[in-house]
Amino acid sequence: MSEISKDLHTEYMVINMGPSHPVTHGTVKFLATLEGETIVDLDVEIGYLHRGFEKMCENSTWQQVIPYTDRLNYVSPLINNTGYALAVEKLLGIDVPERCKYLRVIACELSRLSDHLTNVAAAGLELGAFTAFLYFVEARELVWDLIESLCGARVTVNYVRIGGLKNDLPERFEEKVRYVFKEVRRLWVDVDKLLTKNRIFIDRVRGVGAISAEEAIAYGFTGPCLRACGVPYDVRKAQPYLVYDRMDFEVPIGETGDNYDKYLVRMEEIQQSMRIVEQALAQMPDGPINVRLPQVRMEPKEKIYSRIDSLIYHFKTVIEGIKPPPGEVYQAVEGGNGELGFYLVSDGSGKPYKCRVRPPCFALTAAMPRLVKGRLLADIVPTFDMINMIGGECDR
Amino acid sequence: MGLMDASVTLKKLTEKFPDAVVGTHNYRGDDTAIVKKEKIRDICLFLRDDPDLLYNFMMDLTVVDYLGRDPRFEVVYHLYSLPHNRRVRIKALVPESDLTIDSVVSVWVAADWFEREAYDMYGVVFTGHPNLRRILLYEGFEGHPLRKDYPLKKRQPLIGPVN
Numbered sequence: 001m002s003e004i005s006k007d008l009h010t011e012y013m014v015i016n017m018g019p020s021h022p023v024t025h026g027t028v029k030f031l032a033t034l035e036g037e038t039i040v041d042l043d044v045e046i047g048y049l050h051r052g053f054e055k056m057c058e059n060s061t062w063q064q065v066i067p068y069t070d071r072l073n074y075v076s077p078l079i080n081n082t083g084y085a086l087a088v089e090k091l092l093g094i095d096v097p098e099r100c101k102y103l104r105v106i107a108c109e110l111s112r113l114s115d116h117l118t119n120v121a122a123a124g125l126e127l128g129a130f131t132a133f134l135y136f137v138e139a140r141e142l143v144w145d146l147i148e149s150l151c152g153a154r155v156t157v158n159y160v161r162i163g164g165l166k167n168d169l170p171e172r173f174e175e176k177v178r179y180v181f182k183e184v185r186r187l188w189v190d191v192d193k194l195l196t197k198n199r200i201f202i203d204r205v206r207g208v209g210a211i212s213a214e215e216a217i218a219y220g221f222t223g224p225c226l227r228a229c230g231v232p233y234d235v236r237k238a239q240p241y242l243v244y245d246r247m248d249f250e251v252p253i254g255e256t257g258d259n260y261d262k263y264l265v266r267m268e269e270i271q272q273s274m275r276i277v278e279q280a281l282a283q284m285p286d287g288p289i290n291v292r293l294p295q296v297r298m299e300p301k302e303k304i305y306s307r308i309d310s311l312i313y314h315f316k317t318v319i320e321g322i323k324p325p326p327g328e329v330y331q332a333v334e335g336g337n338g339e340l341g342f343y344l345v346s347d348g349s350g351k352p353y354k355c356r357v358r359p360p361c362f363a364l365t366a367a368m369p370r371l372v373k374g375r376l377l378a379d380i381v382p383t384f385d386m387i388n389m390i391g392g393e394c395d396r
Numbered sequence: 397m398g399l400m401d402a403s404v405t406l407k408k409l410t411e412k413f414p415d416a417v418v419g420t421h422n423y424r425g426d427d428t429a430i431v432k433k434e435k436i437r438d439i440c441l442f443l444r445d446d447p448d449l450l451y452n453f454m455m456d457l458t459v460v461d462y463l464g465r466d467p468r469f470e471v472v473y474h475l476y477s478l479p480h481n482r483r484v485r486i487k488a489l490v491p492e493s494d495l496t497i498d499s500v501v502s503v504w505v506a507a508d509w510f511e512r513e514a515y516d517m518y519g520v521v522f523t524g525h526p527n528l529r530r531i532l533l534y535e536g537f538e539g540h541p542l543r544k545d546y547p548l549k550k551r552q553p554l555i556g557p558v559n
Contacts, residue, residue, distance in 0.1 A: 362509060
């Protein structure tokens, strides 16, 4: 017997998943070295969606960057808009009106809803739970209907402006929110029943992709993936921006950091986001949504067409761009996947000298080899789902 | 994140490394220390391990190209301390004549991909990095596109991946 095994010639097999693979929602390539079905080594290749975000920003005016930020994490574009606008406002040293802050909070939380709903839906789909996918995509459609009524677009929203917003709430928005949240809660219960105690689902996700809190921190994990390890770090709580300090919400945490905990954290955050939107709608004061600084935020069209000074400001901000003082700032917001940071450098001109995005899923994707090494090939699927790598944000 | 808190990091850093810290400032509430690149690894270790600092997160690493200035490049580290809820920005000066700086992968694993990206986009070489190759662009791409002297509309033929 031993002689036979001595002669048996075995070698590792290298298989290539992607860049376009049905189970990797995102254009990414895995090069897995396998021993049988066990992953010995994994090389992750990203960059297929790289489009030179920073180079484009450096050659656009400060306002023209906002549509580009939509395309970062395209499942939660409103958070990207808000993060960028907050960073520029920090650079300018200005503060937006109260109503604008509440509206931005509502916009951010609707985006977070859409992000988590998509993530759980896709994870269900890729593990064979097609019904859960359909339910949550339906919920996401409803949330996108809300976003559409808010800013006229579903994905490429381009809603937030430096120093304000594109427009105020549409008519009967609260009514729509009540209806949508009722439906989302109903669908949430359905998906919860379908997945949370489902033997097949649990077998695929529990204990897979686990990581300790210390290691997750060293890897730069943030967001739901870090909280699943039991670290209650949430930018909205740690360094509150806008009016998050006035909102009453919980930060759910997990224990083991495995894919099941990441799923549970996201499910709970869906509930918390809805709570925040409801509170913000209830607390929101009346008032202006834009700062009264014509050199930053464009004035209403009636004024531009009737007053010479408004026209001059309009012309100068459109042609030259707004001009923050020279300096640099870093502003972090809680994105769908974790800490979304903007590091801006201004040289005093109308264009950013440097516009760096700290993409949360970049650090998460970098840990993929660590999360799946020694596991089965099939474990790549749920682990990568729960990492929620978004190509537009990771590759920029 | 008051100003008092803020100065703790910068004060301790300046006391510990008087020769390496070139300057510090606090603009819009962001603490910044400008340092010489030679001691960067020691500085990062100190920031991570000192009980009053404990910067356990390396949130971001990037490079800024100040074309026409000497030293031309700045490697910018954004650190976050979860125990103290503080942030700091460390900027290491890298001249064009010597485009190397010590890698901090051994301090925070997170630096791995961030340093690869910085190398890809700016051509700064991180010595001691375990696997320093391009990450967003492909092997065979010529130049480093985020440098200020790289033309915006330059085109390069896209060749396929190696394997």
